[in-house]
Amino acid sequence: SWSTIHNAAGTSKSVSGLTNGSYEYRVRACNEGGCSGYSNIDTTVVTHPPDGPTVSTPAADNNGAYSVSWSSVSTATEYRLEQRKNGGSWSQIYSGTGLSKAVSGLTNGTYDYRARACNAGGCSGYSATDTTVVTFPPSSAPTLTAPTSADTATNFTVSWTAVSTATAYELQMGFNGAGWTTVYNSSARSVTRSHNFDGSYDYRVRACNAGGCGPFSGVRRVQVVDIGGGGPCHEGVCPEPDAVNPIEEES
Structure with a gap:
C-alpha cells in the first residue's frame, strides 16, 4: 500500500535505511483549493551488495592440482576468486556463479586465495585469505x-x-x-x-x-x-x- 513520506514545500526528499526491494514513487501538488491528481509512477530498485563468502582451500598439496571452494551468499549473483603466489600481486582466476574452482599446473610455492560476492548493487569486501602450500616430492634420487x-x-x-x-x-x-x-x-x-x-x-x-x-x-x-675366521654363520645358517x-x- 502507498504511504505518504513527504507533505511540505520543496521539490525533493531524501530517503535512507531502505532494504533490498522495488520502491515506487508518485507525487501530487496541493494548495488551499485541494490537490491535483497523482503524477506518473517512477521506480527505484534497491540492491545492497552481498555479504562476503568464506573461502576454503587445502593447507598442503603435493602435485599442484586441487580445488578452491567458497560458501554461498544468498543475494549474490556472481563470485570472483583471486590468487597470489609467495606474497606477490593478486590476480583474478575465476568469475561466475559456481562455488568452486579447480586449479592445476602450479609449482612449488605458497598460494593465497580470497573471494568476494557480487550482484547488481556491487561487490562485497574480500573474504579472509586461505592458503595452500604446494610442495612436490623430490624428483630425483641421491647417489x-x-x-x-x-x-x-x-x-x-x-x-x-x-x-x-x-x-x-x-x-x-x-x-x-x-x-x-x-x-x-x-x-x-x-x-x-x-x-x-x-x-x-x-x-x-x-x-x-x-x-x-x-x-x-x-x-x-x-x-x-x-x-x-668363520664368524657366527655356520654351514649357511646365520643368526638374525x-x-x-x-x-x-x-x-
Missing part, C-alpha cells in the same frame, strides 16, 4: 656411496649426494636379500655403520620433504666378513642381524 666390503670389527660410512628440494633422507638396509628396513631418517647426508654378523648388507636411500619422498637410489652392497643397528654417528 649412494658405500664400501664394497667391510669386517665385523670396523665401522664404515654410507653417504649420499644432496637433492635440492629435500629436507630429509630415508636410508634403508636389507640383509642377505631379505626385506628392507629403515635405519635412518633425518637431514644429514652420511651415517657411520657397523655390523656384528657376516653377510650381504644392501643399502638404498631416497630424498623426502613435506610433499613426500622421491625415488630410491641404486642399491649398494657391503659384504661384511668376520675377521675371526642387527637390522636396526643404532646409527653411531651422523655427519
Whole structure:
C-alpha cells in the first residue's frame, strides 16, 4: 500500500535505511483549493551488495592440482576468486556463479586465495585469505656411496649426494636379500655403520620433504666378513642381524 513520506514545500526528499526491494514513487501538488491528481509512477530498485563468502582451500598439496571452494551468499549473483603466489600481486582466476574452482599446473610455492560476492548493487569486501602450500616430492634420487666390503670389527660410512628440494633422507638396509628396513631418517647426508654378523648388507636411500619422498637410489652392497675366521654363520645358517643397528654417528 502507498504511504505518504513527504507533505511540505520543496521539490525533493531524501530517503535512507531502505532494504533490498522495488520502491515506487508518485507525487501530487496541493494548495488551499485541494490537490491535483497523482503524477506518473517512477521506480527505484534497491540492491545492497552481498555479504562476503568464506573461502576454503587445502593447507598442503603435493602435485599442484586441487580445488578452491567458497560458501554461498544468498543475494549474490556472481563470485570472483583471486590468487597470489609467495606474497606477490593478486590476480583474478575465476568469475561466475559456481562455488568452486579447480586449479592445476602450479609449482612449488605458497598460494593465497580470497573471494568476494557480487550482484547488481556491487561487490562485497574480500573474504579472509586461505592458503595452500604446494610442495612436490623430490624428483630425483641421491647417489649412494658405500664400501664394497667391510669386517665385523670396523665401522664404515654410507653417504649420499644432496637433492635440492629435500629436507630429509630415508636410508634403508636389507640383509642377505631379505626385506628392507629403515635405519635412518633425518637431514644429514652420511651415517657411520657397523655390523656384528657376516653377510650381504644392501643399502638404498631416497630424498623426502613435506610433499613426500622421491625415488630410491641404486642399491649398494657391503659384504661384511668376520675377521675371526668363520664368524657366527655356520654351514649357511646365520643368526638374525642387527637390522636396526643404532646409527653411531651422523655427519
